[in-house]
Amino acid sequence: MxxxxxxxxxxxxxxxxxxxxxxxxxxxxxxxxxxxxxxxxxxxxxxxxxxxxxxxxxxxxxxxxxxxxxxxxxxxxxxxxxxxxxxxxxxxxxxxxxxxxxxxxxxxxxxxxxxxxxxxxxxxxxxxxxxxxxxxxxxxxxxxxxxxxxxxxxxxxxxxxxxxxxxxxxxxxxxxxxxxxxxxxxxxxxxxxxxxxxxxxxxxxxxxxxxxxxxxxxxxxxxxxxxxxxxxxxxxxxxxxxxxxxxxxxxxxxxxxxxxxxxxxxxxxxxxxxxxxxxxxxxxxxxxxxxxxxxxxxxxxxxxxxxxxxxxxxVPSTGIQRDKVQRSLATAFAHLYRMQTDQLHRPAVTEAQLRASAACTKSDGQAAQEGPGNDWRCVVTWHLPGAAVAGTAIYQLDIGSDGRFVADGDGPKEVNGYFLVRTETGDAPNPLWQFDGDVDLLDTTSKG
Structure with missing residues (x-):
């Protein structure tokens, strides 16, 4: 017991x-x-x-x-x-x-x-x-x-x-x-x-x-x-x-x-x-x-x-390089240009028709063309159907070490010179005036 x-x-x-x-x-x-x-x-x-x-x-x-x-x-x-x-x-x-x-x-x-x-x-x-x-x-x-x-x-x-x-x-x-x-x-x-x-x-x-x-x-x-x-x-x-x-x-x-x-x-x-x-x-x-x-x-x-x-x-990586910056900027510009086109009720255009490209230099070409910094200057070129002359726009880029960048429009004023654009329903934010982008730091990008 x-x-x-x-x-x-x-x-x-x-x-x-x-x-x-x-x-x-x-x-x-x-x-x-x-x-x-x-x-x-x-x-x-x-x-x-x-x-x-x-x-x-x-x-x-x-x-x-x-x-x-x-x-x-x-x-x-x-x-x-x-x-x-x-x-x-x-x-x-x-x-x-x-x-x-x-x-x-x-x-x-x-x-x-x-x-x-x-x-x-x-x-x-x-x-x-x-x-x-x-x-x-x-x-x-x-x-x-x-x-x-x-x-x-x-x-x-x-x-x-x-x-x-x-x-x-x-x-x-x-x-x-x-x-x-x-x-x-x-x-x-x-x-x-x-x-x-x-x-x-x-x-x-x-x-x-x-x-x-x-x-x-x-x-x-x-x-x-x-x-x-x-x-x-x-x-x-x-x-x-x-x-x-x-x-x-x-x-x-x-x-x-x-x-x-x-x-x-x-x-x-x-x-x-x-x-x-x-x-x-x-x-x-x-x-x-x-x-x-x-x-x-x-x-x-x-x-x-x-x-x-x-x-x-x-994991292979190349960091921030000029060709990747140019690709990222041109891609973002093409998408946002179409958005601005819709805002202004202009004839629709596709990215393939625009054929947007960018040419960028860092520190006016006096330094290595890679790496972060606020001294990137880019010229974006695009084409419109039926237009004999290609359009161009200038952007100043501030790229962070993580690959994120801010593109600030520097003309012409009809494209990216003002914060607002005038539409039929009133003033609206101009998507091409200033926008964010991202540069992939790796060599490969997973599809998703």
């Missing part, structure tokens, strides 16, 4: 489901998390709707100049902002403090007694943090889409090469872009988990996701080799642009997503190993010290070096 009673009272670990529910309730009960959820589900929609009604648009942001034309531009403007600022901060608040808060409050002993399994505690905390992050990202995407569609409407979207995306196609690509952005967000969240475990009660863990995000953003602005650029965990925050060209530039996007997911898995595993090795009986525990540096930082540095080597060998 004594043996049976002893067996009946043996403590068993709490199930992962119950522990997950407990951790999720703890997270959602925090006022700052509730405020973030509310802000993510309301603020983007109000912002997009408000900006879409203004006379001045954020034309310096990708797709910002099209916020008057279609509701699908708003979610992409918000995505650009989220990848730069919002998502690093959100992952910091949620994942960067999920373990450290127990150290500051001294509640590890109570949690261990309640759950009776460090492994299940770790899994429950990770799943709870992941759930909240997914809710926050979904709020940003859904709110901005609803705000844009409600204020502007379900209109076609102009892609980065000037071609027109039907509303259904635009909706699918916007969804894919936000889905792809989840990968680097998860990588930042995993880095936050690692910092929260390794640094103990120190609030420094909260700073790791924003610091890593800022570092990768600075690196993307530098003239780094393409392999290094693709090997950084935040590249998917940039490479979603390739979804809005025809054909879609899928290879950089897939590489960026894969690298981010590998970072997320490795950082989470490292956090798990550190968590299992910590001494929960030490009330003065203040981080893993040198072991945190060895187990946490060095493997991630090794992963970066390995990623650079693999990408450099497996």
């Amino acid at each position: 004594t043996t049976l009673i002893a067996e009946d009272i043996v403590a068993r670990p709490v199930s992962v489901r119950r522990a997950y529910r407990f951790e999720l309730v703890k997270l959602v009960s925090q006022w700052r998390v509730r405020l973030l959820v509310l802000a993510c589900w309301i603020a983007p929609g109000l912002f997009v709707a408000g900006v879409s009604e203004q006379s001045t648009l954020p034309s310096d942001t990708l797709f910002g100049r099209w916020m008057h034309a279609t509701g699908w531009a708003g979610p992409l403007v918000i995505l650009g902002f989220a990848g730069t600022w919002a998502l690093p901060l959100l992952t910091s608040v949620v994942a960067g403090d999920v373990f450290a808060v127990e150290d500051r409050l001294g509640t590890w002993r109570h949690l261990l007694v309640a759950v009776r399994s460090p492994r299940r505690i770790f899994v429950a905390k990770v799943l709870a943090g992941l759930t909240v992050i997914l809710v926050l990202v979904a709020g940003l995407a859904c709110s901005s889409a609803v705000g844009g569609l409600a204020s502007v409407g379900n209109q076609p979207l102009v892609g980065l090469d000037g071609h027109l995306l039907a509303p259904s196609d635009a909706a699918g690509r916007v969804l894919l872009a936000w889905t792809a952005a989840l990968a680097p967000a998860l990588a930042l969240a995993a880095i936050g988990l690692l910092g929260s475990v390794a640094l103990g009660r120190s609030p420094t863990g909260l700073l790791l996701p924003p610091v890593v995000a800022l570092g990768t953003q600075v690196a993307q602005m530098l003239p780094l080799p393409v392999a290094v650029r693709l090997a950084l965990p935040g590249y998917a925050f940039v490479s979603w642009n390739g979804l809005f060209t025809s054909p879609a530039q899928l290879t950089p996007l897939l590489i960026g997503v894969a690298v981010s997911l590998v970072w997320a898995v490795l950082a989470t595993v490292l956090a798990f190993l550190l968590f299992l090795r910590r001494d929960f009986t030490n009330l003065a525990y203040d981080g893993a010290g040198r072991r945190g540096l060895t187990v946490g930082l060095l493997p991630l540095a090794g992963l970066t070096a390995l990623s650079v080597a693999v990408i450099a060998v497996a």
